[in-house]
Amino acid sequence: MITTRMKTFSIYGIFSLCLLPLLWGQALKEDTGSGVMFIAAKEGPTQFLDLQGKALPAAKAGVGGTLPEGYVAQAGIGGKIVLLLSNGTVMTLQSQTKLKISEFSQEPFDASGRTVSDLAEEPSKSNVKLDLDWGSIVVATKKLNRESSLSIHSPAGVAGIHGTQFQMSQSPGAGVKLDVSESTVAFSPSGGGQSVPVGAGQGLDVSAAGAVTPRPISPVAAQNITATNTVAIAATGDVSLRAVSDAMAEATSEGSEGGEDGGDDDGDDSSGSGDSDSGGDSDSAVGGDGGGSSVAASVPAAPAVDTSQVLENNAEATQSRKIGKVSAVSRQVSRLGLTDVQAEIFYSFGVPLQSLLAGAGGEVAKRLIDLTAQGVAQSHLSTFFGYSGETRAKVLGLTDDSSLANLLLKQYEESWLTGILSDNNLVALNTEETPETPSVSATADPFLALANMLRDSGNSEVLDELLELGGGQLTDELLQEGEIANRLLGSVTSAGSLNGTLVTGTDALANRFYEEVTSLYGALIQDSLLAGEASFLGGRTISLSGGDYSLSSLALSGSDSFALGATEQLQLQGSILFSGDAGSGKRVVLMSGGKLEGSSDLTLDAATNDLVLSVRKDIVLQGSSSGPLVDLRGNREVTLHSMRDVNLKNMEVSASQQASIKAAKELYVDNMRFNAELPKIVMEATTIRLSNVTFPANAAVNLNSLKGAIDGRYPNFGTSVPAAQQLGRVNFLQNVKSGVNLLHDRPSFDSFGGKITIGKLR
DSSP states (O other), rough: OOOOOOOOHHHHHHHHHHHHHHHHHHOOSSSSSEOOOEEEOOOOOSSOOOTTBBBOOOOTTTOOEOOOOOEEEOTTTTTTTEEEEETTTTEESSSSSEEEEEEEOOOOOTTOOOOOGGBBSSSSOOEEEEEEEEEEEEEOOOOOOOOOEEEEEETTEEEEEEEEEEEEEEETTTEEEEEEEOEEEEETTTTTOOOEEEEEEEEEEOOOTEEEEEOOOHHHHHHHHHHHHHHHHHHHOOOBBEEEHHHHHHHHHHHHHOOOOOOOOOOOOOOOSSOOOOOTTTTTTTTTOOOOOGGGGOOOOOOOHHHHHHHHHHHHHHHHHHHHHOTHHHHHHHOOOHHHHHHHHHHSOOOHHHHHHHHHHHHHHHHHHHHGGGTTTHHHHHHTTOOHHHHHHTTTTOOSSHHHHHHHHHHHOHHHHHHHTHHHHHHHHHOOSSSSSSTTTTOHHHHHHHHHHHHHHTTTHHHHHHHHTTTTTHHHHHHHHHHHHHHHSSSEESSSSSOOOEEEHHHHOOOOOGGGHHHHHHHHHTTSOSOOEEEEEEEEEEEEEEEEEEEEOOTTTTEEEEEEEEEEEEESSEEEHHHHHHHTTTEEEEEEEEEEEEEEEEEETTTTTTTEEEEESSSEEESSSSSOOEEEEEEEEEEESSSEEEEEEEEEEEOSSSSEEEEEEEEEEEEEOTTTTTOOEEEOOEEEEEEEEOOTTTHHHHHESSOBBTTTTBOOOOOTHHHHHHHHSSEEEEEEEEEEEEEEEEEHHHHHHHTEEEEEEO
């Protein structure tokens, strides 16, 4: 393998070297050549260093640039770099990572019109040695040739790879973490320890001292490997192998010709000439043999060539010289007929997108490039090329460039485009006098309006499921269901007013996308905690802070209740008042299909209405031990209902008729007071545990658990009862009172607990 020390050539020198073999009729014949890495994508702070440790200029360090042997890629805090190796491997450098290409040789190969995604295995034998100084990399390799090698070196040891997906992290002074999701990685610890195979679904921790600890794969790492490699593979799959092969040939040529540079970054050689010398320096030797033989001596003497005439007769070289840009796909670009401005834009894209544009032909490429003036960026064009050929043809059927640009800016899912680009919509979008974002055309069918509405509100998955239900088409019923789902799945954040369109109970209860909430509503009716139909105001998340929420502005006539339901999270904080009537049944029902979060100073007052709070997961409400209690107030009734656990601490509950607290599993209450006039209290759960609870002396209290009363009448008393005996029972752990009387044993319960009934769950 030739160990190269790259020389920086001017643009004329590069093309001279690329064209000389064709003009001479003779090429270098070598068993192996140089491999290269493409910078496929990058974001955030990144840096690339040459052989002397100098930062590459922006023109060479951009997306589409190549990194030969000896160069360094470094991602800073928050940075990320995706690299494509010429053997088909993709590698993502995550935040705060430094990686050096210590060795990279690869045999030339026949591209045969293929792309990277066509490769099941590497296209030719390769040898890759990388140094991971610090940080974390995620890797997906093609199956390597039996005689190939790919190794990643770190201070803690060496990972040997032969076709796999994995993540490797090196922390200075802390060692290595290796997680493998596919195939096997062989890790050899520093100091000559035995190689450890790490198979799919396994992981390995190696300390700085060399201690090896096998373990299962980290779930977080496994998820990161899949997500990161999916993005990286998609971003590089369409890169032409011809572009890869050309870049390897250029790197091999430069490596053979180049020696100690001594020049500066603009391509001038040590003599100060504007063009690089085509010969190599005398001290450039075959790496590793120690013989000091001159590589330049192995190059046939070149006949004199009029470089300027060659460049003028080569369209690629002419354009590249004019704009100062070159990449692995430059040979294809010359056939597109781009203007200098279009070429500048073309070269600002990554190599994968350059390859796709070059393959699309001049007319399409120029049209798409010109759309950048209307805000279309690399990501939008990459989404476009991710569509099938049939879909791309339909998209390009938009004859007006403004409509085409606006469509690309939306980055629709391909499954949506069948409806969006129906024949009627194409006619409408192509004939609008002032085409805006394709959404509200009076002549376009409702699919387009629904698609934009769902996308803009973050509910894209609704349309995907509706299309699946409708076999790719949407009936009027499915369109209506999607529109209702969009109204129920927004987000509500307010401090004193309720804004949004109400949905009738019939429509809400029938909507499959709102089942997390409507199933709760059904459970409340089944448990006789509700009756009748509500008007719903929904959202994925609902967050209410202190204020007077007047219900009089909402069209609640004919409804029995007002239901505010979040499918994922309900957040309540401060002093919240629901004034006005919530319907004929006068109930304010707050529901969450996920979590409930209440602040420690929460006051929830339903005013002239009953208050119902129902959560699919846990209810956790805890007031401050030194400050105000959490305060729940209803007119006639206050109800708390959970499909799992209820945990209440430092609370006060007020109502005129009844307070009900029901949990499907565990009910924990610590420090709760009720208003003295409350006539009835119901608590139900599989297990009930009470501490510091004062029941009104005249209240009828029903406490129902899985196993019911002990000896037909009593709860467990005291904290000394073993936990196993508490399960399924009602437990008076400490300081439970009826009025002022403490209920701490059977005699006190007989004397003062006459209003308390302990029963079994029905």
